[in-house]
Amino acid sequence: MRFVDTICALATAPGGALGIIRISGAQSLEILSHVFSKDLTQAPANTIHYGHIIDNSQTSKLLDEVLVSVFKAPHSYTGEDSAEISCHGSAYILHRVLELLVQHGCRIARPGEYTQRAYLNGKMDLSQAEAVADLIASNNRATHQMAMSQLRGGISTELSRLREQLLKLTSLLELELDFSDHEDLEFADRRELSALTKAIDTHISRLAHSFETGQALKQGIPVAIVGKTNVGKSTLLNRLLNEDRAIVSDIHGTTRDTIEDTIDIQGVTFRFIDTAGIRQTTDKVEQIGIERTYAAIEKARIVLWLIDAKLDSGDIKEMEERCKGKSLIIIQNKVDKHTSQTHEELSLNLPQSARFLAISAKYGTNLDELESIIYQAADIPSLSESDVIVSSARHYDALVRAHEGIARVLEGMNQHLSGDLLAEDLRLTLDILAEITGGQITPNEVLENIFQHFCVGK
Secondary structure (H helix, E strand, O other): OOOOOOEEEEOOOOOOOOEEEEEEEEOOOHHHHHEEEOOOOOOOOOEEEEEEOOOOOOOOOOEEEEEEEEEOOOOOOOOOOOEEEEEEOOOHHHHHHHHHHHHHHEOOOOOOOOHHHHHOOOOOOOOHHHHHHHHOOOOOOHHHHHHHHOOOHHHHHHHHHHHHHHHHHHHHHHHHHOOOOOOOOOOOHHHHHHHHHHHHHHHHHHHHHHHHHHHHHHHHHEEEEEEEEEOOHHHHHHHOOOOOOOOOOOEEEEEOOOOOEEEOOOOOOEEEEOOOOOOOOOOOOHHHHHHHHHHHHHOOOOEEEOOOOOOOOOHHHHHHHHOOOEEEEEOOOOOOOOOOOOOOOOOOOOOOOEEEEEOHHHHOOOOHHHHHHHHHOOOOOOOOOOOOOOOHHHHHHHHHHHHHHHHHHHHHHHHHOHHHHHHHHHHHOOOOHHHHHHHOOOOOOHHHHHHHHOOOOO
């Protein structure tokens, strides 16, 4: 796809020692030659040139010493002729270089326009283009690996396999329609067709279910720290964060609202939520805090339930009721004040799936072991760049709709519907899956919504 405009933008954050300005478009090298000390219109691809940026409007024409990297279509990020100017990081220099480029015919790029051009020029599919933004935003090992997998075509490859299988099914059904005069002729054995359709549906469902993990990894896995007043919840949060984030006091009911912060454990971000202590109270403000504690438990994937040496059956019952479907870790705190005991010694009939650990939040005793248990409780699959985890809400929505389409196909088979009706639902499912990678013409408003959230220069 040929674009008329040649675009430019600062591709690095301001304030550094160096700044990089990107140019892309058919006139890139011609425009750059007007402001550079050398003619680059005939420069070979993939070469770097030392020279100066010249500002003819100033008495001192030399603006900066720079390096210019030259790329030629189609072997560039955008698939167009392009260049990158490596300048000194002065805000004045960078701003003036951009002004000179605009004066000679460039246009300042919109957010995400470089990657949008790369997609429209066939350098990457839509899911890979979205992965660029995820890669830039990645803040830990897990999110980096998810983004790299998607950028390298992990999701595209998975969907390509699914679409090949769906196309095979559709082709067989439509072939039957060409021979509709022969009522007994059946190219697609219905039992084999049903088995293959179920296998495809299982694959689509697995990808859709991975969205929960993908979102948790991107946003931070929520961990609620709960328990009665004065069991050391705020002390534990401060110890995990290595800073005084929450107020610690011997006064009951000090924490009256939830406090959140994140830490990285083995390359995964965990979002810890310190909550108000659970107890009977007539204080209306404290009661609101306790209600928020219960709400935090509902949203949490992992619950750290702090106890002291005293725990009755009522407490255990409340744990089980509140933490159904959660990973529950029972923590006996303050072992610096009393002897550490196992839950058997405490005569605690804990839920079978719950983990138990004795610690001292005050002195950090067994905190490393606690972090290890928290990581295990998150049940994060072993991630590599080849693993496919869905983290985009847009992809998830398409997969859910594709699952619904396949479900209609299976229902139609059970009802012995004709092949043309089954083929119609299969074609619809194919179209839905194509939305993820942009295999079909994607509406402009969808593209604008995707790329407007990118940073300028990418």
